[in-house]
Amino acid sequence: MEVVAVIDFETTGLSPAQGDRATEVAAVIVEGGRVVDRYQSLMNAGVRIPAYIEALTGISNTMVRNAPPAGEVMRDVSDFVGGIPLVAHNAAFDAKFWDGELARIQRSRSQDFLCSLLLSRRLLPLAPSHKLGALVEYAKLPVAGRYHRALADAEMAASLLVRLEEELRLRHRVPQVSVDLLRRIQRTPKAQLPKCLASAGGPSSSHRPDANRGG
C-alpha cells in the first residue's frame, strides 16, 4: 500500500462548531506495513479543558498552558504529513478538527481521509465493538501506551490499519491493497462488499467473516 499518515486529536470536546478545540495532535507515517516516522505535540488553543476531559485524556490545563500555540503546531503537523492520504479512527471526527484548526491558520488540506472505524466494520464484522481499544484487544495488537493520548492512539490505529491490510491480502486474497481500494471499501455497503472485493481481484467466494482473527 502507498504511504499514509495516521493521525489522532485529543480535544476539549466533540464539536468544533460548539467551540471545542484540539489539545494534542499526533501523526505517524506508515510505509511498508510499519511506522517509519512520528510527530506528536500538545497544543495551546487558549481554551479551558473540562474536568471530565482532563480525567479522560490525562491532559491537564497546566500541560496545555505550557504547550506551543495551536497555530504553530498545526503548521508543523500539516508540513509533516504533506499531501499524503490521512487515516483516522472515526475520521469524520478528526477531519472536523483538522479542517477547523487549519482554517484558523489560513490553510486547507488537499487530501482525503480514510476511516479505520468504517473499514473495521467492513473487514472485522465479528468484533464485539469497533472502538479502537476493543479492536486492539480483539485483533491482539500491541497496546502502544495510554489510550486517549494522541500518539498512542495514532500508533494503535496504524497497527489496526496494517492488520486490515493483512486481512484483505490473506483472507480476501486481494493481491494489491491500495488506498483507492480502501476508499472504495469504506464507501461500499456491507451487503455489496463481496462484489467490491471480487472486483479488486479477491474471489468473492473467499469472503468469510473474520473467523480466524489474530493470526
Add this chain to the structure above:
DNA sequence: TGCCAGGCCCTCTTTAGGGCCTT
C-alpha cells in the same frame, strides 16, 4: 439552569428512530 455534534448503520426501516464512535 440546562443544554449543546454528526455521520454511519441496523432494524421493530425506507413517510424513522436509536445505538455506535470520536473527545
